[in-house]
Amino acid sequence: MMDENLMFVQLNKPNELRKSILRSALDTTTLLKDFDNIKEIKEEKYGAMENLIGRLKEIKKLSNKMEKHLPKVEIEKPEKRKIKPEKKGKKQFTEKKISKKISSEDDALAEEIMNIEKKLKSI
Numbered sequence: 001m002m003d004e005n006l007m008f009v010q011l012n013k014p015n016e017l018r019k020s021i022l023r024s025a026l027d028t029t030t031l032l033k034d035f036d037n038i039k040e041i042k043e044e045k046y047g048a049m050e051n052l053i054g055r056l057k058e059i060k061k062l063s064n065k066m067e068k069h070l071p072k073v074e075i076e077k078p079e080k081r082k083i084k085p086e087k088k089g090k091k092q093f094t095e096k097k098i099s100k101k102i103s104s105e106d107d108a109l110a111e112e113i114m115n116i117e118k119k120l121k122s123i
Contacts, residue, residue, distance in 0.1 A: 011017055
């Protein structure tokens with residue numbers, strides 16, 4: 001009563017193949033769980049944003065009501081001060097100072113990277 005279309009194939013290292021299939025199935029299930037968690041977090045975020053927008057609208061309405069009940073007062077605008085441009089000599093000095101600090105930090109980082117590479121090569 002066996003079906004004539006059946007075919008049997010021999011697998012090399014069937015236990016390892018089963019293990020790899022099980023591992024990939026486990027990885028897939030963990031990915032699906034993580035995806036569901038991310039989906040829930042997005043929904044919570046959306047709800048929180050909706051809540052925030054509603055509260056901001058309420059604050060705006062209350063602010064407008066408060067402004068209507070306050071007495072109107074004319075506020076004198078302060079005169080605009082003219083800002084004197086800085087001298088170019090001082091500005092260039094500070095830029096040089098900053099660039100020296102940055103270059104010294106870059107040099108220190110480069111040294112650390114070289115030390116780490118030497119340690120890796122020695123291992």
